[in-house]
Amino acid sequence: MSRVKFELPADDLTRATAFYREVFGWETQRLPFEYVLVDTDGEPVDPADADGGISPRTRFVQGPVLIIEVPDVDEVAGKVAAAGGELLNAKERVGEYGFSQYVKDSEGTVLCLWQSIADGTAAV
Structure with a gap:
């Protein structure tokens, strides 16, 4: 079973973060790199259980992206x-939080595969 989260691209993380806090009351937490975690329920952000994030706009992330948590990105x-999708980048380590890889499904929709590092023992 997998959990689905979201990622919103932004040209200006500070401006986008303020927008979602002010308009929807979302709680946010800026990470030590260019990424902001969000919780949509108004509770403080738990990095291990955030609802989604705001990321810099990239060549892969041009519009909202579903983040699908999986046990093994590889x-x-x-x-x-094998199912006709496309791998957009290599698996990347995201700090001490986990691993991500952007893919396109069979219809061209960009998705992000996410593997959490629950206990710090996940393989690279």
Whole structure:
């Protein structure tokens, strides 16, 4: 079973963060790199259980992206390719939080595969 979160691209993280806090009352937490975690329920952000994030706009992330939490990014990326999808980048480590890889589904929709590092023992 997988959990689905979201990622919103922004040209200005500070401006976008203020927008979502002011308009929707979302709680936010800026990470030590260019990323902001968000919780949509008004509760303080728990980095291990955030609802989504705001990221810099990139060539992959031009519009909202679903983040699909998976047990093993490498395994699921292989399934994406086998099912007619496209791998957009190599798996990347995201600080001490986990691993991500952007893919396109069979219809061209960009998704982000996410593997959390629950206990710090996940393989690279």
